[in-house]
Amino acid sequence: MSSTETLDHAARSMALVDYRDAGALKSLPTRNGFGEGLIEAGTLNKDVLAICADLAESTRMDGFKKAHPAQYIEIGVAEQMLVAMAGGLAAVGKIPWIASYAMFNPGRSWEQVRTIMALNETNVKIAGAHAGVSVGPDGATHQAIEDIAIMRVIPHMTVVVPCDSVQTKKATLALTERFGPVYLRFARDKSPIVTTDATPFEVGKAQTFRAGNDVAIVACGILVYYALIAADELAREDGIDARVVNNHTIKPMDEASIVDAARACGAVVTVEEHQVHGGMGSAVAEALAAKAPVPVEFIGVQDLFGQSGDPIELIEYYGMGTAAIKDAARRAYARKRG
Amino acid sequence: MQTLTPERRKELELKANDVREGIIRSLLAACSGHSAGSLDMADIFTALYGFIMRHDPQQPDWPERDRLLLSCGHIAPVRYSAMANFGYFPVEELLTLRKFGSRLQGHPERLKLPGLETTSGPLGEGLAQGTGMALGAKLDHDDWRVYVVTSDGEHECGLHWEAVMTAAKFKLDNLTCIVDRNFIQIDGSTEDVMPLEPFADKYRAFNWEVFECDGNDIGQFIEVMERAKAVKGKPQVIVANTVPGKGVSFMEGDYTWHGKPPNKEQADVALRELEATRERILASV
Numbered sequence A: 001m002s003s004t005e006t007l008d009h010a011a012r013s014m015a016l017v018d019y020r021d022a023g024a025l026k027s028l029p030t031r032n033g034f035g036e037g038l039i040e041a042g043t044l045n046k047d048v049l050a051i052c053a054d055l056a057e058s059t060r061m062d063g064f065k066k067a068h069p070a071q072y073i074e075i076g077v078a079e080q081m082l083v084a085m086a087g088g089l090a091a092v093g094k095i096p097w098i099a100s101y102a103m104f105n106p107g108r109s110w111e112q113v114r115t116i117m118a119l120n121e122t123n124v125k126i127a128g129a130h131a132g133v134s135v136g137p138d139g140a141t142h143q144a145i146e147d148i149a150i151m152r153v154i155p156h157m158t159v160v161v162p163c164d165s166v167q168t169k170k171a172t173l174a175l176t177e178r179f180g181p182v183y184l185r186f187a188r189d190k191s192p193i194v195t196t197d198a199t200p201f202e203v204g205k206a207q208t209f210r211a212g213n214d215v216a217i218v219a220c221g222i223l224v225y226y227a228l229i230a231a232d233e234l235a236r237e238d239g240i241d242a243r244v245v246n247n248h249t250i251k252p253m254d255e256a257s258i259v260d261a262a263r264a265c266g267a268v269v270t271v272e273e274h275q276v277h278g279g280m281g282s283a284v285a286e287a288l289a290a291k292a293p294v295p296v297e298f299i300g301v302q303d304l305f306g307q308s309g310d311p312i313e314l315i316e317y318y319g320m321g322t323a324a325i326k327d328a329a330r331r332a333y334a335r336k337r338g
Numbered sequence B: 001m002q003t004l005t006p007e008r009r010k011e012l013e014l015k016a017n018d019v020r021e022g023i024i025r026s027l028l029a030a031c032s033g034h035s036a037g038s039l040d041m042a043d044i045f046t047a048l049y050g051f052i053m054r055h056d057p058q059q060p061d062w063p064e065r066d067r068l069l070l071s072c073g074h075i076a077p078v079r080y081s082a083m084a085n086f087g088y089f090p091v092e093e094l095l096t097l098r099k100f101g102s103r104l105q106g107h108p109e110r111l112k113l114p115g116l117e118t119t120s121g122p123l124g125e126g127l128a129q130g131t132g133m134a135l136g137a138k139l140d141h142d143d144w145r146v147y148v149v150t151s152d153g154e155h156e157c158g159l160h161w162e163a164v165m166t167a168a169k170f171k172l173d174n175l176t177c178i179v180d181r182n183f184i185q186i187d188g189s190t191e192d193v194m195p196l197e198p199f200a201d202k203y204r205a206f207n208w209e210v211f212e213c214d215g216n217d218i219g220q221f222i223e224v225m226e227r228a229k230a231v232k233g234k235p236q237v238i239v240a241n242t243v244p245g246k247g248v249s250f251m252e253g254d255y256t257w258h259g260k261p262p263n264k265e266q267a268d269v270a271l272r273e274l275e276a277t278r279e280r281i282l283a284s285v
Helices: A009-012 A031-046 A064-067 A079-091 A109-119 A147-152 A165-177 A223-238 A256-264 A280-291 A311-317 A322-336 B005-028 B036-040 B043-052 B073-085 B091-096 B126-139 B156-171 B201-204 B218-229 B264-283
Strands: A028-031 A048-052 A072-074 A095-102 A123-129 A158-160 A181-183 A190-192 A208-211 A215-219 A242-246 A249-251 A268-274 A297-302 B067-070 B146-151 B174-182 B208-212 B236-241
Touching: A009 A208, A009 B156, A028 A031, A031 A048, A031 A064, A031 A095, A031 A165, A031 B264, A048 A079, A064 B005, A072 B126, A079 A109, A079 B126, A079 B156, A095 A165, A123 A165, A147 A158, A147 A181, A147 A249, A147 A268, A147 A280, A147 B073, A158 A165, A208 A223, A215 A223, A215 A256, A215 A322, A223 A268, A223 B264, A242 A256, A249 A280, A249 A322, A256 A268, A256 A280, A268 A280, A268 A322, A280 A297, A297 A322, B005 B036, B005 B043, B005 B073, B005 B091, B005 B264, B036 B073, B043 B073, B043 B218, B067 B073, B067 B126, B073 B091, B073 B174, B126 B146, B126 B156, B126 B174, B126 B208, B146 B236, B174 B218, B201 B208, B201 B236, B208 B218, B218 B236
Parallel strands: A048 A072, A048 A095, A095 A123, A123 A181, A158 A181, A215 A242, A215 A268, A268 A297, B067 B146, B146 B174, B174 B236, B208 B236
Antiparallel strands: A028 A190, A158 A249, A208 A242
16 A cells, blocks of 8 residues: 555544555664653652663663663562562652563562562562563573463553553653553564654553454554554455554553444454463453453464564464464454354 | 660560460461461560560551561561550450451451551562662661561572672661571471571671571560661671470470461460469569
């Protein structure tokens, strides 16, 4: 589709960039948005702390360290300590952001997260970096694809998976202001930036990025871009008009918007860089089974571990690329038509 | 430095006896819970609430209070009994321990009961949170102190040692870790389950200031705590040697009392023994 055609009203109301124009798209890692947002949060509020477990550069805490050295704490390779110590700092009024790879925090520190952050309702913010198979060459040990499941199951927890670096910055700032335990998930590799500074962002409010009433593609994280591309191709190739919903807040999920999309479209595809079990797709399916049962197809890792490889190669291999999303949409569309 | 007069010491010993009585009564009412460690820490909790700490039972969230964290949450009965006996809530409420709707959860929950600093029970996590609080006090130039009560068994947890390293790194001299060194855990002697000796040397190697005392001697404990408070530039640990089940003859030194409560008969015997101890303290000079 030519980029000279304007984006639809949904995309325009969300002030998206023209994601169809590959030449105009910029790409940056979502973690960069975290780094920028954290620096700004630390300027706005001196109680904001960054606690780092020997991953300053790769979690993008290094900028905060330079900008706010008195608010930066390095504790070494100790992810359980990261959570527990942050709990203590939060108890005396600080707002600690703690960062590591998602595989280690909350992967290694889950019980501390449950007891100290959630049961005790402390104002600790987890930044889970390097989530998804798109971590790439590091391989399965470092590719967190179970983290959404283990976090969304915990009471009191807020779980946010922004779609690009611009939205990650907004999410970082919004979550700093939100009292209570929080999990913010982002990726390693650079990914297309589809939102702009003018795109609204509200924790717990899903966003319709593309209008359509044939099938709803509900996505989160860097795969939102893939969902948008898949939707445009579906329109061109099959005449299927897909709605694309950026479901960035998995908990508390915007059930009203998801139910609305399911009722309007009659079929849903969920898209996430995570196991199909227990993640965002499961959250959507739980809501729809209770309130608006429609055919649902799940895009995600099919009960497997990742492996080393190029990020895009891995996304394709594990069935999360645009071709897989289109196939899932066709299946969901066919199922609704019986 | 505060001094402990003989009169004050006698008052505290009587109070510790009351705390033990509250432990027995609450455990009997609950029909479950941890007897040995609760009893052996009665003297230390009494000294903390009755002499050492800056706190106000009427203002449990007073920002200037010293923070007392109970890392080994399973000995909650001693903390609850000490809190009740020092005015945080009515002593009768101890009989709700572990019951539905009670503020006295089986393992302590901060959000349920004012005066608790953390939610604890999963072992090895208290010192880590205390380290965060002590660092927070340093960042804000506050002068309150952090006391963390730990069991010896939980020194088998890796997270505890992450905290030991971190507290030394940040020179948290406003942090004191108190270890209930009673040598027992659920499966037997700590030295059989997982040897912890040389215990004090481990802390010295991690750049902590180490004190040892008889944890069932209120005077000795207060004396080392006063010395610990004076230490500059290092966190301190008090290795408090205690007798598990202290104060109840048939429980003393027997690890099988780690995780069980007395039945009615046993509780009656225990309460009679404590009454005799009260008489002895009152008669002493």
